[in-house]
Amino acid sequence: MPTRQSSDASKGKAAVSDVYASMRASILKGEIAPGARINIDAVSRSLGVSQTPVREVLQRLEGDNLVVYSPGRGYSTTPLLDLPALRSLFEFRLLVEPWAARSAAVDRLANPAAALEKELSAIRNSMKTTSGDARQDLVAHDTRFHDTILLAAGNPVVQHAYAQTHCHLHTFRLYPADIDGAITIAEHATVREAIASCLPDRAEEAMAQHIRNSFARFAKAFEGTADLSPLENGGPPRRHIVT
């Protein structure tokens, strides 16, 4: 049995947090094929826990849209995002995030410019030193950068709705390959500038541009696949995607 030293505070639901982290990582890494069924008994035995916490984790993963439940058939991993789903996701982001950037670009303590700058220098350093998984670092930076702005907007409902989309999680799952994030970081810097200068209009527009560009970069990976997705031929190309 793995160490019970769970990241969950106060040891409540120790098994659950371990199992959750393990299963989430398995799905994101693609160790469980997209669309494949998940055998509760097999998972519980392989992780050395009973079925009860595994079932609870599956329900949580259902909330993350990483698994789906079919009545009478149990749980399966969700298929990867197709182009319409990606478009819907980014349209949602285009609705929420420019609004958040505008709300954050105020001359108040809530202004997140300092935190954003710290985040940017951290990722710049991390990119220079080629240690570790550059791709994972970049996704983590991207996640924190956007989350920080959402948090600064000061609306818990919007923040929660955004978090629930798990957009970075799903895009990570789409493209488990190497990334060159220079463009992303440059756009982030532009957004930070506008927020630091307390220019709501510019912040809103910079964020909107960033999201439009980001979608275009992701959508490029679908080029040529047109409506052939049912071919199930291995999916979109997987190298040198730029977030």
Added chain:
Amino acid sequence: MPTRQSSDASKGKAAVSDVYASMRASILKGEIAPGARINIDAVSRSLGVSQTPVREVLQRLEGDNLVVYSPGRGYSTTPLLDLPALRSLFEFRLLVEPWAARSAAVDRLANPAAALEKELSAIRNSMKTTSGDARQDLVAHDTRFHDTILLAAGNPVVQHAYAQTHCHLHTFRLYPADIDGAITIAEHATVREAIASCLPDRAEEAMAQHIRNSFARFAKAFEGTADLSPLENGGPPRRHIVT
């Protein structure tokens, strides 16, 4: 939220759907006081099922923001919305719903004018005949009306994010008293007109006005309570709130 078929329908998770409906109703009706702890054993015995489905239901209700989990302390019902939370919720709606109304006001088959009109005549009839619970009918109408527009917008991500807020569910919980919904229905009719005429600008503005007005009506209930909410003196007034 994909409400599990509460009827047998595939028999999968029969106990869970019953327990879910029962507990949700209990919380909404206030039979369980807001902020009170929930005893899993007591619930399971009173409903005649084991603890397993009760635990699953509680996790689901946590997703609905109707209960919260404290590590080591189990589940409690969430406190009622206070004024800042209500404001956050309506700011989210003000961000999403006018956008949805604009998106729905197109000359396409997706235009929901017919469904909206059917919904409006149904509630008008229901209001005339004083049979049944007028308040519950009105909330149900309001829910369906807004859901229909969100659906017509054609973005599953936005629709899901909106559904996850369970805004009608929480406002229902806030004001379990009688309602006079004439104003609400009139505003709905205005929104429908703009959508039926395929006037995106007018639809967007009509929806925005409706949400601003609706918030003002709800916020009125907090008048006088200022920052005295810790008094825990029974909450806001509960009669003649107009959605």
Added chain:
DNA sequence: TTATGAGAATTCATATAGGAATTGTGTTCA
């Protein structure tokens, strides 16, 4: 060769039980 049907095996959903932590209560001491 293909389709069908019965039986076996797997898998899910729920029930029940036990260990561990927390909460409440009563007593004792300052």
Added chain:
DNA sequence: TGAACACAATTCCTATATGAATTCTCATAA
């Protein structure tokens, strides 16, 4: 009188077992 400690009771979290439904396999017949 108030506070602190210890013990008991409650409550949660996980494990294991069982019944029911589905899926898989294989043999048989058209």
